[in-house]
Amino acid sequence: MMDGMEMTGTPWLDQPVMLHSSRVATCSLTPEQCAYRNGHWRYWYEADHVYALGATYFFIAVIGVCCIGFWTQRFAPTSLRNKTWWRKVVATVRFLSYRHHDVALFRGRTPSLGIGLLLVVGAIFFLAMTLGPQPYYWPNTKTLSYGGSPPIATRAGWMALACLPFMIVLPTKANMIASLTGVSHERLIVFHNWVGWAMFALALVHTFPFIVYNIWKGDMVSEWNTSVVYWTGVVAIIAQAYLQVFSLRFIRDRFYEFFKATHYVAAIVFVVFFFIHCDFRLSSWDYFIATGVLYTLAFLYPQIRTYFEFGLRHRASFTMVSDTTLKVTIPVDTAWRPGQHMFLRFVHLGIHAFTAHPFTICSIPVTRSSTEKSKLVFYVHPRGGLTGRLAKVASQRPGFSVPVLLDGPYGGVQGRPLHTFDHILVVACGAGAGFSLPFVMDSLLRLRQGTRAETEKLLVKKIQVVIATRDTQLVQWYEEALMEFLEANGLEIPTENLDISIYQTSRTNSQDNSTSKSPTGSSEKLNETVQVSRHLPINVFLGRPDITKVIRDATLQTGHSVGIAGCGPQEMLKTVRDEAAAAQLRIVNSESGVREVYLHTEVFSW
Secondary structure, eight states, X not given: OXXXXXXXSSSSSOSSOOSSOOOOOOOOSOHXXXXXXXXXXXXXXXXXXXXXXXXXXXXXXXXXXXXXXXXXXXXXXXXXXXXXXXXXXXXXXXXXXXXXXXETTTTEEOOOHHHHHHHHHHHHHHHHHHHSSSOSSOOOOSSOOSOSSOHHHHHHHHHHHHHHHHHHHTTSSSOHHHXXXXXXXXXXXXXXXXXXXXXXXXXXXXXXXXXXXXXXXXXXXXXXXXOHHHHHHHHHHHHHHXXXXXXXXXXXXXXXXXXXXXXXXXXXXXHHHHHHHHXXXXXXXXXXXXXXXXXXXXXXXXXXXXXXXXXSOOXXXXXXXXXXXXXXXXXXXXXXXXXXXXXXXXXXXXXXXXOOEEEEOOSOOOOTTOOSOEEEEEEEOOOSHHHHHHHHHHHHSTTOEEEEEEEEEEESOOSSOGGGSSEEEEEEEGGGGGGGHHHHHHHHHHHHXXXXXXXXOOOOOEEEEEXXXXXXXXXXXXXXXXXXXXXXXTOOOOSSSEEEEEEESSOOGGGOTTOOBOTTSXXXXXXGGGOSOSSSOEEEEESOOOHHHHHHHHHTSTTOEEEEEEESOHHHHHHHHHHHHHHHHHHHTTOSSOSEEEEEEESOOO
């Protein structure tokens, strides 16, 4: 039980219900004892201002630093970007963002060095605020009482409460933090998870000192039987423990569907009982109000876009372009950027109509001068569930369509567009092959229009695409997609700027005698007589690409700027990030190589 409010055990909230409880306090101790009790780091009636607001200011400061860094880099003039010291600063920040480390003990990877640094700063802040002030417990005796709330429990509880708005808002698709920092919602999930762990740890530090105190006092059973505070707090922390434990990757991946189905239920239970537990103490409900307002705005924004910007009349048509690839096409009147994704909700598909699914956009919008509608195109690798059902129907009824609700676009390249770099390198594996298409299309279109009229005044010199796939029909539908785009925009077939390499990882030597392995084990190009591509500069190889060599060769070009985009399995992205990080170190150390390297990786790979 906390100081200043007495709970009767019958109503769930004290009566009369108010927004804030009173801060008026009396002290029957000696003047010296009262002065000690009312110290800045100990005074219960100002603890929300000292600890909850302090934690809030910490979060805002971190967001502010990230915001300043993002917008400074985005709007830096070309004259500044060309300075050596600026390139080294940017390369250092990118190195921290790209570099991860393997942890054999956990069979996984650490967060990037940049995220790790933020986590260390956060840990230092919360540990200092929790363990720094003294005392942890009041020096109470059987006849002397400074208060019923242990000071360490009080400050931990207020800081846990301050985490609530940030934890709830971070995973939403359209939130203010993403808008300010340029970090897309799917990348903020890691901070949602870590803020949740911080809040859970603080909640435990808040809980156990009360148990210790009441056992010492001898009224633990009485408090449990008569105080709503105790059992509502227990329910809240059990729900929170469930959310945090099931968010562990190895558990979440194993029981994902179950966790997804129960996640929101557990979250609602947690917030409701946490709300009752706080019982309008001081300014505690202000944090629930802030959470409600921010979450409501983040929830309403995509709903408003879905129903008022996109409307309810869009239809998605489905065609199987290969045995393992489903093409989804939606005519729209909107714009998007390469690398972005949309959330689709397919109507009239039973229970799937209630859930939105993210898909990476594999096309670009038409130019403003065109009278035709743009087409959202998605190349989907069916994996069972919704996509498996759609693929099955599409194979039986090519071109069938269903109503669809749109939400987006989200994500994509947040900094400079890739077409402003000298060398564009797109690496895609598996289901992420279609991810490369909009980057190629956008760059080819810019080449015809000429980017020298733009503020960046850079011209793409080379567009390099490396794709690894088991889909033996990928070359055919990939070429058809590009040829259709070239014809629709009146573009000539590129012969100098475009280099596409497709690696067939499912074929063996016995299947094709025209292909052999070199003594070094690297892949050799298929014989030209069996080349599937007949129009575009597409080279087909047998085996897996040496992604390390591909990226290293691209980033060792002296004086060039390289924009890299990657999509595929985690192991592939690990290699891409490591090589991009190594390139940043070469820039920092003024070694030979490119003057700038930028990396964008796609989280979704449908």
